Amino acid sequence: MNAANANTHANTRAKEDGGAPGTASAGRLEQALRLALDEDALERCMRCGFCQSACPTFRVTGLEAASPRGRIALMKAAYDGFMAADSDFVGQMELCLGCRACEPACPAGVPYGRLIEQAREAIAKGRKQPLRARLAGKILMEGVIARHGVLRGAGRVLRLYQRSGLRAAAHRLGVLRALPPHVREMEASLPEASGRGVIREWLRRGLPARWETDDQGRRLLVVPAEGERAARVGMFRGCVMDVLFLSTNVNTIRLLRAAGFEVVIPEGQKCCGALHAHAGRSAFARRLAADNAAVFRAAGVDWVVSNAGGCGAHLKEYDHVLHGTPSADDGAWLSSRVKDVSELLAESGRPLRLANGAPLVATCQDSCHLRNVMRVKRQPRELMQRVPGLVLREMRDADLCCGSAGIYNVLQPEMSAALLDRKMEQVKATGADVVVTANPGCLLQMRWGIRRAGLEGRVKAVHLVDLLAERLE
Amino acid sequence: MLEEPVRRRLMDILGPQGFRDDEQTRVSYSYDATPAYRTKPAGVVFPEATWQVSEIMKVCSEYRIPVVTRGAGSNLCAGTVPGEGELVMVMTRMNRLLEIDCENLTATVQPGLNTKAFHEEVERAGLFYPPDPSSMVICTLGGNIALGSGGLRGLKYGTTKDYVLGLEAVLPNGDVIRTGGKLVKDVAGYDLTRLLVGSGGTLAIITEATLRLVPKPPFRLSMVAVYGDLYGAARSVSSIIAARIIPCTLEFMDQATIRVVEDFARVGLPADAKAILAIEQDGEEEQVRRDLNLISYICRNEGALEVRVAERPEEGEKIMAARRSALAALSRLRPTTILEDATVPRSKIADMVLAIQRIARKYDVQICTFGHAGDGNLHPTALTDARDAEEMQRVERAFEEIFEEAIRLGGTITGEHGVGQVKAPYLEWKAGAAGVELMKRIKQAFDPLGLLNPGKMFAETRKRVVVRR
Numbered sequence: 001m002n003a004a005n006a007n008t009h010a011n012t013r014a015k016e017d018g019g020a021p022g023t024a025s026a027g028r029l030e031q032a033l034r035l036a037l038d039e040d041a042l043e044r045c046m047r048c049g050f051c052q053s054a055c056p057t058f059r060v061t062g063l064e065a066a067s068p069r070g071r072i073a074l075m076k077a078a079y080d081g082f083m084a085a086d087s088d089f090v091g092q093m094e095l096c097l098g099c100r101a102c103e104p105a106c107p108a109g110v111p112y113g114r115l116i117e118q119a120r121e122a123i124a125k126g127r128k129q130p131l132r133a134r135l136a137g138k139i140l141m142e143g144v145i146a147r148h149g150v151l152r153g154a155g156r157v158l159r160l161y162q163r164s165g166l167r168a169a170a171h172r173l174g175v176l177r178a179l180p181p182h183v184r185e186m187e188a189s190l191p192e193a194s195g196r197g198v199i200r201e202w203l204r205r206g207l208p209a210r211w212e213t214d215d216q217g218r219r220l221l222v223v224p225a226e227g228e229r230a231a232r233v234g235m236f237r238g239c240v241m242d243v244l245f246l247s248t249n250v251n252t253i254r255l256l257r258a259a260g261f262e263v264v265i266p267e268g269q270k271c272c273g274a275l276h277a278h279a280g281r282s283a284f285a286r287r288l289a290a291d292n293a294a295v296f297r298a299a300g301v302d303w304v305v306s307n308a309g310g311c312g313a314h315l316k317e318y319d320h321v322l323h324g325t326p327s328a329d330d331g332a333w334l335s336s337r338v339k340d341v342s343e344l345l346a347e348s349g350r351p352l353r354l355a356n357g358a359p360l361v362a363t364c365q366d367s368c369h370l371r372n373v374m375r376v377k378r379q380p381r382e383l384m385q386r387v388p389g390l391v392l393r394e395m396r397d398a399d400l401c402c403g404s405a406g407i408y409n410v411l412q413p414e415m416s417a418a419l420l421d422r423k424m425e426q427v428k429a430t431g432a433d434v435v436v437t438a439n440p441g442c443l444l445q446m447r448w449g450i451r452r453a454g455l456e457g458r459v460k461a462v463h464l465v466d467l468l469a470e471r472l473e
Numbered sequence: 474m475l476e477e478p479v480r481r482r483l484m485d486i487l488g489p490q491g492f493r494d495d496e497q498t499r500v501s502y503s504y505d506a507t508p509a510y511r512t513k514p515a516g517v518v519f520p521e522a523t524w525q526v527s528e529i530m531k532v533c534s535e536y537r538i539p540v541v542t543r544g545a546g547s548n549l550c551a552g553t554v555p556g557e558g559e560l561v562m563v564m565t566r567m568n569r570l571l572e573i574d575c576e577n578l579t580a581t582v583q584p585g586l587n588t589k590a591f592h593e594e595v596e597r598a599g600l601f602y603p604p605d606p607s608s609m610v611i612c613t614l615g616g617n618i619a620l621g622s623g624g625l626r627g628l629k630y631g632t633t634k635d636y637v638l639g640l641e642a643v644l645p646n647g648d649v650i651r652t653g654g655k656l657v658k659d660v661a662g663y664d665l666t667r668l669l670v671g672s673g674g675t676l677a678i679i680t681e682a683t684l685r686l687v688p689k690p691p692f693r694l695s696m697v698a699v700y701g702d703l704y705g706a707a708r709s710v711s712s713i714i715a716a717r718i719i720p721c722t723l724e725f726m727d728q729a730t731i732r733v734v735e736d737f738a739r740v741g742l743p744a745d746a747k748a749i750l751a752i753e754q755d756g757e758e759e760q761v762r763r764d765l766n767l768i769s770y771i772c773r774n775e776g777a778l779e780v781r782v783a784e785r786p787e788e789g790e791k792i793m794a795a796r797r798s799a800l801a802a803l804s805r806l807r808p809t810t811i812l813e814d815a816t817v818p819r820s821k822i823a824d825m826v827l828a829i830q831r832i833a834r835k836y837d838v839q840i841c842t843f844g845h846a847g848d849g850n851l852h853p854t855a856l857t858d859a860r861d862a863e864e865m866q867r868v869e870r871a872f873e874e875i876f877e878e879a880i881r882l883g884g885t886i887t888g889e890h891g892v893g894q895v896k897a898p899y900l901e902w903k904a905g906a907a908g909v910e911l912m913k914r915i916k917q918a919f920d921p922l923g924l925l926n927p928g929k930m931f932a933e934t935r936k937r938v939v940v941r942r
């Protein structure tokens with residue numbers, strides 16, 4: 001046992017190689033990293049490597065640096081001056097999908113998700129970006145994605161584009177050729193957008209609902225349960241869900257009602273803030289979190305239900321997001337109350353009555369954050385198996401990220417496509433007619449994958465909620 | 474940095490994807506699973522075929538560049554931590570399963586194949602490869618062979634060394650040798666196969682291996698026995714073996730470990746228990762049940778407070794999962810976890826565990842002990858903080874004394890983790906001065922230029938020999 005000597009040894013080397021930590025010789029990014037990274041979390045990694053086989057980017061590249069253990073080692077090296085945080089370092093942090101498959105695999109409980117967020121935050125701060133790029137990022141992140149109204153407005157424009165023949169014209173004229181090929185491919189698999197939002201849509205359909213107000217005078221749409229009320233649940237509508245998957249949101253309410261839940265949709269809810277937090281905009285993400293936590297708490301609900309794994313997982317971490325802020329208490333409350341719609345439907349409420357239908361072979365693609373952060377994996381499968389005539393055929397590596405990962409597929413097209421193509425091979429091998437997912441990003445990616453693999457017309461991708469709602473009696 | 478001609482020649486051999494020496498790559502191959510060791514290599518190569526390994530070694534011989542062979546980098550002896558100016562050779566692109574031969578019951582593999590993936594393929598063919606290091610999800614067969622790795626099933630089935638039938642390896646000068654083969658009997662010349670097993674990458678680079686397989690046992694079941702004193706548990710181990718029963722696993726946890734595991738996993742282990750044995754048997758169902766009945770009887774006889782046999786195999790999984798969670802649970806307590814593997818003859822387990830506990834108290838460090846009781850391979854695990862130099866020194870002194878004690882009891886400084894850099898200073902304690910001298914001459918014969926894994930196995934500074942057996 002010579003670890004003590006080795007330690008001093010390693011430190012000496014570290015100084016020789018990289019300049020003493022925190023000194024003037026360390027660059028902007030190194031200093032930002034020193035401030036942002038949680039040293040105890042870095043130290044907690046014992047470098048056993050148990051996380052590696054769970055990591056999609058490691059599976060594709062086989063490179064240590066592209067593995068969770070490697071990324072943590074790079075962070076630590078940049079943190080303590082063993083390496084300069086150069087552009088390769090930044091590139092490696094950006095190549096991480098943030099799928100967090102490494103967390104359940106880690107015996108030491110290293111909070112990898114937190115570390116990568118901190119590293120990205122430091123990168124966002126420490127990097128000198130051209131003003132224009134910074135501004136564009138800010139407008140997109142804070143002005144569009146976070147604002148439900150604006151996003152719905154964008155949805156309306158998108159719908160107009162899709163409907164008006166402009167899309168067809170654009171395709172004819174080859175305008176889209178100006179876009180990078182992967183964006184062009186993705187554009188083609190976008191579902192029809194809507195600018196209406198779930199509240200207006202529900203009311204437009206003349207379905208049962210009433211308005212309530214919370215103690216701050218904020219409006220809540222309340223949809224009564226069918227039959228005896230099992231619980232009162234708040235619905236988190238999501239930004240992307242509400243624009244691109246409006247009918248899934250409507251179906252979510254239908255299922256919850258049928259299972260005996262009273263569904264409350266607070267009008268004042270915002271974007272969950274996941275994209276902002278992952279992109280290193282933590283202050284803004286905290287503001288969104290504080291607002292959401294307060295709004296749902298005031299709505300007097302037993303549970304907060306999400307139908308998008310990505311959002312649900314972020315809501316689940318509000319305790320951490322809001323730790324040490326005046327809203328800490330609300331954050332902890334929300335974390336303990338948030339559930340995925342599949343958890344509620346599988347575990348509480350009345351069992352759904354589902355009608356017979358044509359025989360169907362289905363396979364399930366885990367949504368990463370649903371599985372790795374919310375740790376929900378069994379419930380969607382249980383619900384699928386309750387559909388009469390459905391045969392569940394598991395694909396290999398169902399727990400491996402499909403490459404969607406928020407806006408990763410736009411930023412890292414190569415890795416994303418590599419993962420997607422592997423995924424489609426596994427889907428094909430099951431012979432399934434339907435791929436079932438529980439997150440909008442995954443769903444879009446699956447549809448794109450089906451196109452890429454030439455499986456259109458043979459394989460469909462659906463959200464679990466829509467699969468169930470179609471059979472609702 | 475490597476000289477330009479060297480870089481160019483390596484790139485000629487390997488292509489642009491096969492050689493890297495950017496900062497990021499060098500940092501990411503500067504460590505393995507050993508706490509607190511880290512040095513950047515000069516470059517990293519990723520060969521995909523034996524001929525490339527051979528050509529690389531020719532270049533390295535010409536320019537006198539030392540080479541560290543690396544599998545998955547999961548070893549705990551700093552066996553793959555390079556020295557400055559050295560080249561790391563990563564074997565994971567040579568990861569094909571070349572053949573499963575159901576007639577001869579052998580498998581032929583490339584060294585970079587992951588151990589767990591190999592297990593799955595073999596079991597799909599209805600066969601069985603017993604060596605099961607806990608690090609199976611990450612480690613490679615090449616690493617297992619180079620360190621002679623053991624596992625939970627070592628007692629009944631032996632360790633990696635008992636399953637290697639033949640090897641292809643590249644010598645430091647680039648020559649390719651083949652040893653052994655699909656033969657059960659082979660006495661032509663020295664047994665070079667056995668010599669390379671456990672050589673820790675210091676003699677040759679393994680590029681292919683032929684491994685022995687056995688039929689897959691049809692049934693397995695587990696049980697636990699809880700003890701109020703250590704000797705009861707230790708006596709049970711001896712009595713079980715004396716009764717001519719060889720369980721496939723026979724795992725041990727001491728009180729400190731039990732408490733931590735229970736806190737973490739909540740599986741209902743009694744916190745006041747002094748020791749627990751987790752036992753698993755495999756074979757024909759009837760025989761397995763008969764064995765476990767007899768073992769239960771023996772355990773009770775030796776003073777077990779409680780004996781629980783799983784009703785169904787799945788239940789047994791839970792018991793073994795609790796044992797396997799030991800390291801996970803321990804590693805959450807303090808920032809740095811140092812896992813050691815002092816090993817003693819089976820009959821000395823209780824003495825060794827008590828000695829470890831005494832030594833831990835003496836140096837005021839937290840050491841929990843668990844391990845493979847069946848073969849005396851214990852894992853005293855120190856929970857500490859590598860940033861605290863003073864505490865680390867106490868940990869080091871405690872381990873030194875633990876190794877001493879192990880040798881005194883007729884044991885060894887490492888049962889399965891290997892010597893590498895960490896244990897090199899202690900090698901003489903186990904092998905003796907003449908033994909180490911002979912080993913050095915063997916090394917000299919294989920590697921006259923000292924290119925393969927320098928600084929491993931043989932230390933520049935030896936620890937004073939304080940005990941004699």
Ligand SMILES: Cc1cc2nc3c(=O)[nH]c(=O)nc-3n(C[C@H](O)[C@H](O)[C@H](O)COP(=O)(O)OP(=O)(O)OC[C@H]3O[C@@H](n4cnc5c(N)ncnc54)[C@H](O)[C@@H]3O)c2cc1C
Nearest residue numbers: 544545546547548552607608613615616619622623674679
């Ligand atoms: C949490 C944990 C649990 C563990 N449990 C066990 C256990 O139960 N039993 C056990 O025995 N070990 C265990 N280990 C230690 C380690 O996993 C094993 O020693 C394993 O065999 C190392 O395999 P690897 O592929 O990671 O090799 P590496 O760590 O990459 O290399 C190990 C050694 O082998 C050499 N080497 C690698 N490949 C070759 C090759 N092709 N030719 C020549 N030399 C080569 C290297 O130079 C090095 O000296 C554990 C480690 C961890 C972190």
Ligand code: SF4
Nearest residue numbers: 045046048049051106
């Ligand atoms: S599994 Fe956890 S402790 Fe092990 S290397 Fe990965 S992050 Fe580190």
Ligand code: SF4
Nearest residue numbers: 055096097099100102
């Ligand atoms: S988050 Fe996903 S991609 Fe990133 S290191 Fe973890 S497993 Fe790999």
